[in-house]
Amino acid sequence: MPPGTLDTSKRPFVLIWELTQACGLACDHCRADAKPQRHPDELSTAEGKALLEGAAEFGDGQLVVLSGGDPLVRDDVEELITYGDDLGLRMTITPSGTGSLTADRIESMADAGLKRMAVSLDGASPASHDAFRGEDGSFEETIRAVEDARAAGLPVQVNTTVCRQTVEELPAIRDLLTEIGAVMWSVFFLVPVGRGRVLEPVDPERADAVMEWLAEVSETEPFGVKTTEAPQYRRVSMQRRAERAERAGDEPDPGVKRRTGIVAGDGFAFVSHTGEVFPSGFLPESAGNVRDRPVTDLYRDSSLFQSLRDRDRLSGKCGACPYRNVCGGSRSRAFAHTGDPLASDPLCPFVPEGYDGPLPWDDADGETRGVSSGD
Template sequence: MSGPPPRVTTGDDGGSPPESVGSDAGDAAPPDPGRIDTDRRPFVLVWEVTQACDLACDHCRADAQPARHPDELTTAEGKQLLEDARSFGDGQLVVLSGGDPLVRPDLLELVEYGTERGLRMTLTPSGTASLTPETIAALADAGIRRLALSLDGASAAAHDDFRGESGSFEQTVAAARAARDAGIPVQINTTVCAATAGELPDLRDLVADLGAVLWSVFFLVPVGRGRVLDPVPPERADEILNWLSDVGEESRFGIKTTEAPQYRRVAIQRRRDASDAPEGDGIGRRLGITAGDGFAFVSHTGELYPSGFLPESAGSVRDGDLVGLYRNSDLFRSLRDPDGFRGKCGACEFRHVCGGSRSRAYAHTGDPLASDPLCPYVPEGYDGPMPAGRAD
């Protein structure tokens, strides 16, 4: 297959990495994940500043509630977390997620604080009436570098039904246009499950129409309220990943897959012999970003998780050892060693460039090192057990 590789990256989040592709106008490019030693620092650090949110989305990882939790990190503790994040290195990307971050009255203060200290501050707000043009302008003034907004349907009927709130679609679309007018690059996040897969072609057109710089396509992990949704079957997931590869080759916006690191296997299989897999992923770098390996998540109460979809704590950042926990905890170190993965993921020749979703493995088995049930690929000669929870 000729032509350039698609502009696709992969992440593993609970608040998708809003700066995985491209750079902001007038700014230096964000750190290249291929040049970051993910044993030493995450490419993406997500802080779930609150679980509070006015929406009741079907897939919500956070089981968001209307009221804020009394044990949330305080403003002072949040500022200390941002100070600690500076120790990872220059230009650390920090994603403020939720719930809905706008519920916190100190949000602008936290954005300004992080920006003043050289952090790349980005935001994943909910599509509610609180996301006004005035709020977006204030976020721009505070230094926000990217706004990630969620659209799970290409129409008000489809999106609002999934999000559990009438008017969310129109509010989200209006916010995307207001952010673009304010000079804030926009990312669109979409959840892929059985209920939304048919919306993807129309969503692609909407993402282009909104002038988004990145489309983050997240494959459902059954945690939180998402446990009641049906995932797409493994073979259908591969079809979607192949389709996304085509979209990436023809679109002006970038594409990022989340909780679907097998995109890298798909990319390799489309472009070259799989025997070269350990040397490169076919899309411009040696390794991707997955739970605990280039990605870290701080909960609203200060627990450090490999991902928002992998709620196994390595410890509390309230103890002041964010960097040490990321670098040295047994949990994070095990997730950075694909040779220790179990089942067909551990036997797969693509394990060093894919490795499967550790979050999905954990959700289905309680073992973050188990095989990912969404991937249909079976390594040649493998005759061991198949992943638990396979959708087919």
Template structure:
């Protein structure tokens, strides 16, 4: 990994130039729900060009070259729509990968299916709660009954011995629900609450984000409650939560459940990679700028050497406020949101309220801007 400029004392020691901390495989775009924020713009039916079972196993074999215990998240759409899901989990487990899952809260997510996934070696399951009541959650998910299905699945995961993660989207329509959702996360016995700040891609383009100042307030609140809740807290597509922690003169606990080994945070392309249902290799599912295709390219080589990934790992190539920011090596801003807003993945994150002392008001433009 090549990094330009004088190293910052805040630069975290990581090996994210060699392997992603998190690799997500979108196994399908098929889903029964019609969620307002859906990145995948999911459809009821499966795409005819989805990676097959054999291609999926070949992908997992390739991913194993990153690390024996590489973390793999199977996502969608709704991964429960793939009849080979248990087979894929078992295969990944058998070759030494850490297999986790983010299913949708539908009738397909039964106690029996969760038991089968647990028996196949699944290490964690994450479900989404975007409201603390059935009315709020179901309206956001576009399906009556989704709230109750999600709660049933969460409890079934706990009974099956699976660590439970809860994901929540933060936008103007959900932000007031956060304190009540936090109580529900605790009641369900979750080990981690992942708080996702909306990126306007897919159907999420029609939703209203929270303002930068409201974002700051939410992050301060998350930082304040973290010591009093029985679960870990992380933010997704909002790495400036680390700055909030540093400004409070403490290291933030934004990416690990209690008791886990602390590590540096990650952003799109830097500790994070995404494979689409048809095999495209992206820095993130929220940054749909392809750097390769697993059917023709080596995913390890793409992650380590593709120009886009190398650029995203070089925080000194950021432009605008993010490029001038003293926290860029521990934060880096959401590259996905920058891309969604400007077409340039190295531009400033428009959701950040922080104004760096070195900021001169010049936005600038990188050499990897979109078409």
């Protein structure tokens, strides 16, 4: 179901459950700052099934992503997939590219009712990917897992982190996705949380340029393209369509006034390994715990989630932006930089026409940069 057809005040388009933070990798960008050992207070199998029952209350076909850490550290994954599938949930998983992701495990998850598997590729070669992941052999393990998933009839999504260390790899990764038969490319623009604090993001102008390129990729490649923590992709795409319409003498798309798309807390929710409910895994401010309140109540009724769904409460240039209803900015990145999830997203270079307030990249000497609405 496309995000624009979903009432995101009632249900999320994506509900992620972090089964564990345990993982054998030490990836540079890791949000969870994962460790080898499992946490003793993880949701149990019974508590996990109760969470899935709660997720089913959002409505038929709710998308649930089992995440980590490495979720395959747990031995109840297939049991949870079957339970969720029987409840009518669309169960998917994002395992780590390690030896735990065997052909037998992939086949057993497919038999249990898994609908899609996502793997991470942050480089198009063993050297670049393994260096980013901090584990020799991770690239080959990931490619093997993709082949095993396809043999089991599982569609494969590829997740890629965009930062200064990876951005030059994107064209080669695009070519690799076509070669391995991926159905979706999810491109994550770095948010400085966890170990990701040591990485360098691309600058705002480069981010817009990458998104323009991704819009072209989405029109020419056989796989779909979506962005994570980069809702300005929708603004870039709309501006691109408007420029085309102007050249063709057509009417502009009126969609700028519609509230569409998803951001943290608005169409998106994250349940941690210990049951805390966050707007996103990259926005570590809890609305409560599923051990105390149903996930439906926390998503629909908590003041945190309600504030994130009210685009008129955004501050700074995001609050003044004519695209705020279709974009809304990354609330996670705003929180990471300012401690305020309603502040402006510092990755977006767009400056609304007539806006003369503070800019998130203002230097101490007052110098600013950005792309105005008139450019």
